[in-house]
Amino acid sequence: xxxxxxxxxxxxxxxxxxxxxxxxxxxxxxxxxxxxxxxxxxxxxxxxxxxxxxxxxxxxxxxxxxxxxxxxxxxxxxxxxxxxxxxxxxxxxxxxxxxxxxxxxxxxxxxxxxxxxxxxxxxxxxxxxxxxxxxxxxxxxxxxxxxxxxxxxxxxxxxxxxxxxxxxxxxxxxxxxxxxxxxxxxxxxxxxxxxxxxxxxxxxxxxxxxxxxxxxxxxxxxxxxxxxxxxxxxxxxxxxxxxxxxxxxxxxxxxxxxxxxxxxxxxxxxxxxxxxxxxxxxxxxxxxxxxxxxxxxxxxxxxxxxxxxxxxxxxxxxxxxxxxxxxxxxxxxxxxxxxxxxxxxxxxxxxxxxxxxxxxxxxxxxxxxxxxxxxxxxxxxxxxxxxxxxxxxxxxxxxxxxxxxxxxxxxxxxxxxxxxxxxxxxxxxxxxxxxxxxxxxxxxxxxxxxxxxxxxxxxxxxxxxxxxxxxxxxxxxxxxxxxxxxxxxxxxxxxxxxxxxxxxxxxxxxxxxxxxxxxxxxxxxxxxxxxxxxxxxxxxxxxxxxxxxxxxxxxxxxxxxxxxxxxxxxxxxxxxxxxxxxxxxxxxxxxxxxxxxxxxxxxxxxxxxxxxxxxxxxxxxxxxxxxxxxxxxxxxxxxxxxxxxxxxxxxxxxxxxxxxxxxxxxxxxxxxxxxxx
Ligand code: ACM
Numbered sequence: 001x002x003x004x005x006x007x008x009x010x011x012x013x014x015x016x017x018x019x020x021x022x023x024x025x026x027x028x029x030x031x032x033x034x035x036x037x038x039x040x041x042x043x044x045x046x047x048x049x050x051x052x053x054x055x056x057x058x059x060x061x062x063x064x065x066x067x068x069x070x071x072x073x074x075x076x077x078x079x080x081x082x083x084x085x086x087x088x089x090x091x092x093x094x095x096x097x098x099x100x101x102x103x104x105x106x107x108x109x110x111x112x113x114x115x116x117x118x119x120x121x122x123x124x125x126x127x128x129x130x131x132x133x134x135x136x137x138x139x140x141x142x143x144x145x146x147x148x149x150x151x152x153x154x155x156x157x158x159x160x161x162x163x164x165x166x167x168x169x170x171x172x173x174x175x176x177x178x179x180x181x182x183x184x185x186x187x188x189x190x191x192x193x194x195x196x197x198x199x200x201x202x203x204x205x206x207x208x209x210x211x212x213x214x215x216x217x218x219x220x221x222x223x224x225x226x227x228x229x230x231x232x233x234x235x236x237x238x239x240x241x242x243x244x245x246x247x248x249x250x251x252x253x254x255x256x257x258x259x260x261x262x263x264x265x266x267x268x269x270x271x272x273x274x275x276x277x278x279x280x281x282x283x284x285x286x287x288x289x290x291x292x293x294x295x296x297x298x299x300x301x302x303x304x305x306x307x308x309x310x311x312x313x314x315x316x317x318x319x320x321x322x323x324x325x326x327x328x329x330x331x332x333x334x335x336x337x338x339x340x341x342x343x344x345x346x347x348x349x350x351x352x353x354x355x356x357x358x359x360x361x362x363x364x365x366x367x368x369x370x371x372x373x374x375x376x377x378x379x380x381x382x383x384x385x386x387x388x389x390x391x392x393x394x395x396x397x398x399x400x401x402x403x404x405x406x407x408x409x410x411x412x413x414x415x416x417x418x419x420x421x422x423x424x425x426x427x428x429x430x431x432x433x434x435x436x437x438x439x440x441x442x443x444x445x446x447x448x449x450x451x452x453x454x455x456x457x458x459x460x461x462x463x464x465x466x467x468x469x470x471x472x473x474x475x476x477x478x479x480x481x482x483x484x485x486x487x488x489x490x491x492x493x494x495x496x497x498x499x500x501x502x503x504x505x506x507x508x509x510x511x512x513x514x515x516x517x518x519x520x521x522x523x524x525x526x527x528x529x530x531x532x533x534x535x536x537x538x539x540x541x542x543x544x545x546x547x548x549x550x551x552x553x554x555x556x557x558x559x560x561x562x563x564x565x566x567x568x569x570x571x572x573x574x575x576x577x578x579x580x581x582x583x584x585x586x587x588x589x590x591x592x593x594x595x596x597x598x599x600x601x602x603x604x605x606x607x608x609x610x611x612x613x614x615x616x617x618x619x620x621x622x623x624x625x626x627x628x629x630x631x632x633x634x635x636x637x638x639x640x641x642x643x644x645x646x647x648x649x650x651x652x653x654x655x656x657x658x659x660x661x662x663x664x665x666x667x668x669x670x671x672x673x674x675x676x677x
Contacts, residue, residue, distance in 0.1 A: 053555035056533035064180035081117025131186030165580035168562030191501025192532035199229035247300035289368030370403035383410030407438035415442030522567035558603035569606030619655030
């Protein structure tokens, strides 16, 4: 009864420790905030983030002296293989810098970013053809890679080397500098995944595209879409209109608790998401969970007696505990199942598999396979269904993927199929056999143990309020729990080359919108991104690797605030106090001149606006306090950037710039220069 696991997402309780780790050291130009740590030393200068804030940590990075400054005259010089990547970088830099950077071919000049696809730039040891070489010198930036994917990865690093405000849509004066550095980089694993459940709670394509961008900047390259579950079926399947007209209408909570309407994507919507992801070198993996987790399919097709593709008696698809089936919009699991003996089951599943496989250019089709208790479907019948389905997937040219129960006794899946290990069990504890059985059957593993990789779990008891589950993390799973484990040695008897990567899974029973999804995903998804990309090192709560990661993670908060990405400003992370110059208004009148408006924006994750203050040095010997305005923090929503506002009248000439000194609770002051036009 291996498939009939007694573990359920709703029911399992495992307790792992939750450690609070002291803050890491702080880089020179910004200040890390720690709620209980008091003021820290700093050398305020202005703009650049810590020199080593790149996530995932590059394989090798050497710091050099000086900075490169992007100016309106910089060009992005590309060869033929780099034209699309160069245009994409120019577009991404435009909103915040205001620079219409020219994308040009030919030789680069001082001040340019030179990007070239170059077979000779292949990085030794890079098995997945994703590596890149990046040189940042005061005179210019050079990015080389042997593949377009490698160039894309290098561009993500360039973006992180620029000041945090580059992630925003507000035009600012800069300066747009990058620390001089040399990076040679490539991934540890070829599969670095993010799974989003749009079945328990529906999200439109626009929200999913945005989340693909948010993940891709950390070199996540796989987006696993959980398209169907008991509460909803989310994509049009030609020939089966009831799958969406009936099956998509609900979500968790629809029946009278918290109203959360359903929804579905057309195949055109799906194609547009796949194409959007592909431009970011992200592969979409479709999942329609079977034979369990599919009450929405059963409720849609059970009565579909007039469907000419079915035999007039589709009731025989239902092997659920309820006969007739009935809607259940709670988070219950394990009660629904399709019958392997029904020809109608195979007509429906073949249409789903073939259409989604056709729409998905990536190598994988995920058939689900989790949480079917033997009391719902016997192990023999479970194995029969999974085996036959695996054959259909393989015949359609896709690699079979599923939750690790698809390795359970009796299943026949092609060697090279992928089992996603989600059980929290480690070592050789009960539950790990789904991983070892998978390897014994010639399968590869994606590691997503729930207590280290389930993004739907709470960070701490009662945090966040109202959202998040606790079954895998009853004492909380904050950043340390997501970072401090090793995918290759988590289960005994598994070798590193049995593992193809890691995945963060964001189940949606408790979430109601993208903002809540982001609040759970960040800052934990970047921890998994680093585990998937960066070389294997000892990662424990008191390891140098973790301290280093926390320091780099602390610098991401300002980027997310600038970009409008929600996140949980956990006290585990020494969030970096950051300021970006604004563009105050200036006017002159009869020998006086006036400066007013927003002088700067302050990014202070987790710090209330009342605890931030600013003083302006006007450059004529006078200083005055500024107003700091903005909202926050709010429930399940990080505070946004705060505006620093002040006005001043100069008699005679005004200076070319002013400085603003900002103080936030828990950190030393920082100073930002603001040019006056
Ligand atoms: C799962 O969490 N049931 C894959």
